């Protein structure tokens with residue numbers, strides 16, 4: 564059987580963990596890396612021989628454009644799988660090109676699957692038109708290594724009816740709200756203090772507004788809604804509650820935002836108190852009502868004893884309500900971020916490609 568060749572774009576946190584996990588594959592199925600790239604460096608040979616990742620930094624290979632990479636890979640004597648470990652939109656936009664050249668694509672990058680619907684359609688029709696030569700998987704684009712996308716696909720493909728998907732899709736939001744309004748015990752810490760501490764500990768993006776605007780969650784919901792069959796145009800086509808106060812939208816820097824965030828504490832406190840009066844807790848929840856085709860992201864008051872209400876730490880939690888599972892949803896919970904678990908999701912996609920291109 565021809566051995567799969569790998570082209571890896573992006574060797575940051577996830578890319579490095581992915582390369583390291585490759586070593587755990589049995590040597591007789593382990594793909595060879597024939598192309599490796601970061602923003603300013605590429606490493607490849609002219610005869611598709613394996614490359615040594617440790618030589619990327621000192622490589623003098625001529626930088627190829629994305630179409631040139633596709634052309635180069637499409638002449639490989641063995642099947643090729645592109646692993647996109649970047650968050651780059653240009654690379655994502657080129658997935659239909661790679662797939663149309665019979666190059667499989669696997670990625671944790673949300674961009675391709677959550678931007679315009681045409682790109683989504685182009686990607687999956689290119690994969691379909693390859694007649695089993697090229698596949699596209701993106702397990703880690705929602706919930707990192709948690710089996711969220713594969714489980715949803717399995718539910719649908721085995722004929723179950725998914726009626727609702729609901730959960731906490733951001734490790735950062737999970738941590739902030741589990742700390743701000745714990746289901747057991749109590750916290751008197753102000754919202755701005757908790758955000759500040761999370762930022763200092765590296766639990767938020769460098770600019771916490773990139774978490775608090777809700778767009779990361781909206782992108783994940785867009786992906787799941789599309790898999791569930793909804794024609795969602797994009798993450799801005801349904802209600803998304805931003806936790807950036809209107810008056811702070813224009814703050815010129817992350818520091819200025821953090822300085823002024825305490826002005827917003829009373830508003831957050833009022834959400835918390837309102838929930839407490841009903842014996843509930845406030846959480847940042849994403850939900851997809853498949854039957855009514857409604858998607859939304861924002862603050863919800865949830866029962867303390869519910870799966871979402873009782874979350875701890877920074878876990879993600881995704882509930883699939885389906886006809887087969889009845890009143891008790893299929894629940895998937897665990898770390899939704901981290902290099903190793905994200906790389907594991909990419910590896911699980913790779914195993915599928917290895918099996919299917921044999």
Ligand SMILES: NC(=O)c1ccc[n+]([C@@H]2O[C@H](COP(=O)([O-])OP(=O)(O)OC[C@H]3O[C@@H](n4cnc5c(N)ncnc54)[C@H](OP(=O)(O)O)[C@@H]3O)[C@@H](O)[C@H]2O)c1
Pocket residue numbers: 572573574575576577578600601602603604648649650651654671672673703704706707899900901902905
């Ligand atoms: N980390 C997580 O917990 C997690 C969880 C779920 C999903 N993801 C997704 O996984 C992906 C990778 O995340 P990460 O944390 O590993 O990011 P990262 O550490 O910032 O690494 C990104 C890598 O991509 C490279 N890159 C960016 N643009 C490129 C381009 N145009 N051509 C070639 N290389 C390019 C960067 O190269 P330079 O260093 O040279 O710029 C870097 O090696 C992202 O899409 C992210 O959303 C991550």
